[in-house]
Amino acid sequence: MFDVAIKDGVCFIDGRFIEANIGIEGNRIAYVGKEEIAGELEIDASGKFVLPGLFNAHTHLAMTLFRGYAEDMPLMDWLEKKIWRAERKLTPKDVYWGSMLGILEMLKTGTTAFSDLYIHMDEVAKAVGETGIRAVLCYGMADRGDKEKAEKELKIGTEFIKNWDNAFNGRIKAIYGPHAPYTCTPEFLKEVKLKANELKTLVHIHVSETKQEVEEIRRTYGKTPVRLLEEIGFLDDNTIIAHGIWLDDEELEILKKKKVSVAHCPVSNLKLASGIARIVDMVRLGINVCLGTDGAASNNTYNLFEEIKLTSLLQKVATGRADALHAKDVLEMATKNGYKAYKIDGGELKQGKLADIVLLERKFNYCPVYDPLHSIVYASYGCEVSHVIVDGELIVEDGIVLTMDEDRVTSKVESLKEKFSND
Ligand SMILES: [Zn+2]
Structure with missing residues (x-):
């Protein structure tokens, strides 16, 4: 049983997109492969693309x-x-x-x-x-x-x-x-x-x-x-x-x-x-x-x-x-x-690497998909991001940032504008 299991995604591994399951233990990727896996937290990635962060x-x-x-x-x-x-x-x-x-x-x-x-x-x-x-x-x-x-x-x-x-x-x-x-x-x-x-x-x-x-x-x-x-x-x-x-x-x-x-x-x-x-x-x-x-x-x-x-x-x-x-x-x-x-041990979907991982939803702009690589590189808006994991922790779920109050942040910054705008 992993802490987190990302299941059935199409994952960017060694320069190619292949179907795989990813198991996370603590803040590291503990498993990448085709075997069925289970996790305390399970994320259904079927139909999604999975990238290193x-x-x-x-x-x-x-x-x-x-x-x-x-x-x-x-x-x-x-x-x-x-x-x-x-x-x-x-x-x-x-x-x-x-x-x-x-x-x-x-x-x-x-x-x-x-x-x-x-x-x-x-x-x-x-x-x-x-x-x-x-x-x-x-x-x-x-x-x-x-x-x-x-x-x-x-x-x-x-x-x-x-x-x-x-x-x-x-x-x-x-x-x-x-x-x-x-x-x-x-x-x-x-x-x-x-x-x-x-x-x-x-x-x-x-x-x-x-x-x-x-x-x-x-x-x-x-x-x-x-x-x-x-x-x-x-x-x-x-x-x-x-x-x-x-x-x-x-x-x-x-x-x-x-x-x-x-x-x-x-x-x-x-x-x-x-x-x-x-x-x-x-x-x-x-x-x-x-x-x-x-x-x-x-x-x-x-x-x-x-x-x-x-x-x-x-x-x-x-x-x-x-x-x-x-x-x-x-x-x-x-x-x-x-x-x-920057000498940080991540950036790849590989066993042992830091678990910084991103899931992308297949939206209209990815349709049809001949090769996920080209869909992502040439047709992304950024809004396809549905889940983000950093250091093994899920911090974006279904496009919502779980660790901050979005309205509070944007209204605070909007209110700071005045101070700079009279120059
Ligand atoms: Zn600069």
């Missing part, structure tokens, strides 16, 4: 508060004139409610884990604890050339790791998050990396998101961001870079050699006109690519199914080849590769 590998969760707040602006104006100004008004409680809304949206669209870089991170951690989702969290640090600030920032980042790493049965992984090479000096980044090595933790950073940023770094330091990071010993398999759009061949080789993971955020990259990342080349080289939404101010949703479809479409149009990427590879970017990047 989606991993949103780069976001700024509480930016749900700025969804629709600054539109149709270039990145630097958008940041300097609107977003950074509004963020100065954020209180810890605002970040809590913004995060609750973000988690609500992610759970309803099949995301079981996310990686967040922001401020007032204690509140994000509390929201993760209450709602049952899994998360990799970091305090977004920037020294901007100020030595005193550098010290303060590193102290906040380190304290956050010490207070929250491994909290809630290991559902939180706390890591370092220096914002970017254009907001952090090389000296500061070096120090962060040394500290990360000492604490045996990961580092999440924005790199080469815009052409201007690459030019600015080249003007200031005489080299491109990836070369600069390599030179200061920042790059290895404990590093996850977000975006990585403006990279030359040699930089791709460096990322490959150093086993750096890339969090690709196609919707945000299009919306801010940042560019199209070289995902096909990264896949060819064997670089671990995972998918993220970025913050809701530049997306404007946390629906990872949009990133899945767009990743595929963008690479087709960028390369002029409709067979540039396979649907299986893209679905794995959204599941297995995210878990791999």
